[in-house]
Amino acid sequence: MEAPIITATLVRRIEWSDTDAAGHQHNSAIMRFVEACEAQLFRDLELPDYFGQAPRVRHEVNFRAKLWFGQEVTTEVSLRRVGETSMTFSFRVWGEAFGDGPRRPAADGEFVTVFVPWGGEQSAPWPAHIREAVLDHAH
Template identity: 55%
Template sequence: MVRTVEWVDTDASGHQHNSAIVRWVEAAEAKLFRELELPEYFPAAPRVQQTVNYTAKLWFGQQVTATVTVQRIGRTSLNLAFEVVGHAHDHHPEAVAAHGTIVVAHVPAGSATAQPWPDALRAAITPAAGGRP
């Protein structure tokens, strides 16, 4: 998902605020699950862990690409990997600005604890995970 670093995405030092990375990753995650035709994923997949490694600065007006991929689907959890790349901009070369992982749990409406993923959702996600169980 391609975005532009907007003024609101920057902090007082002039580069991206850490929260902008999270918003772009969430948008890429939403795009992935829309493409998989799994709208039921969103209300039933709270984050239980998120790790962000910030590796380069992004600047106002710079184009960025955020990608999310499925690493693994477990019985009740799902591991995602993400990367945010800043395109070359105003004397700054293209660089990975952030990368990391997200773990979500399947907690369907009405449940207080994680439950096994439904078969249909698992079947749609497994090919996205490269066939890994």
């Protein structure tokens, strides 16, 4: 796999509201963690206008292990590709060592966003300032 263009990392703890009745994470919690990390990436780039104009058009999640209430979780989102109208991201979520258990991958996957201008209904080319801000941070 090629090197990411830019990566963000976010650490948080599994809260009670992130769990189901069995005490482990609800599947939707993974996506909230990924979206929070994606938001951090674009806040770090000072691109608030990304939000509300970048809907998902594809999303894939591979669930690997359970996360438990109180466990610390690290999420990493990496921008892998910038196209004319889309961006492709990969993500990894892992649970830090908890109780007697080791650090374990909890989920990974990929998602694609497209640029849809305010009031629009279909994708359009990314604005130059967004493309430039992202590509200027390439590793």
